[in-house]
Amino acid sequence: MDLSREEIIEYYYKSYIKVDGLWFVKTEEIDGFDKALKIDRCVWKILPKIQARLIKSFLKDQTGFSLIKNALEIKLELDRFTFEIKGETKDNMIKVLIKNCPWHNIMVKSGRKDRSRIIGKNICMAEYSTFLSEFLNDLEVRMNNGICLGNNSCSIEINLGYD
Numbered sequence: 001m002d003l004s005r006e007e008i009i010e011y012y013y014k015s016y017i018k019v020d021g022l023w024f025v026k027t028e029e030i031d032g033f034d035k036a037l038k039i040d041r042c043v044w045k046i047l048p049k050i051q052a053r054l055i056k057s058f059l060k061d062q063t064g065f066s067l068i069k070n071a072l073e074i075k076l077e078l079d080r081f082t083f084e085i086k087g088e089t090k091d092n093m094i095k096v097l098i099k100n101c102p103w104h105n106i107m108v109k110s111g112r113k114d115r116s117r118i119i120g121k122n123i124c125m126a127e128y129s130t131f132l133s134e135f136l137n138d139l140e141v142r143m144n145n146g147i148c149l150g151n152n153s154c155s156i157e158i159n160l161g162y163d
Helices: 005-031 033-043 047-058 064-078 102-109 113-133
Strands: 082-088 093-100 140-145 154-159
Touching: 005 033, 005 102, 033 113, 047 064, 047 113, 064 082, 064 093, 064 113, 102 113, 113 140, 113 154
Parallel strands: none
Antiparallel strands: 082 093, 093 154, 140 154
């Protein structure tokens, strides 16, 4: 049986999503929620570095503002977010508006909406600041709002810190 490229991608995507949730739930069962969250935070301070380095290799001819903006776009698309990215080089600011979060959707679907709030507050900032630091050391990342916090969207502001 030959699988299409799309079927192979779907298989790996769903496996990636499932393994993330499974290890968290099993760790939580064995050692409690706080321990699972602590380990999850450690993982999401490493995995974004790997993702960023791979994406950077795809965009090897780009630098500065366009590199960061395009890298974010690739990451968010691959992670299947619904989002909008705005920004201008003159402001040295990129704003990301996430309108639909697949991670939150999974938590809601699995009856763990209350946990989504705690996980989102702890993991998202670690993930995005780690990812972005692979492109530029001197930047500031702020997360405002959050779907997991009951808002309609998540808002991430990235100040690139250079002129």
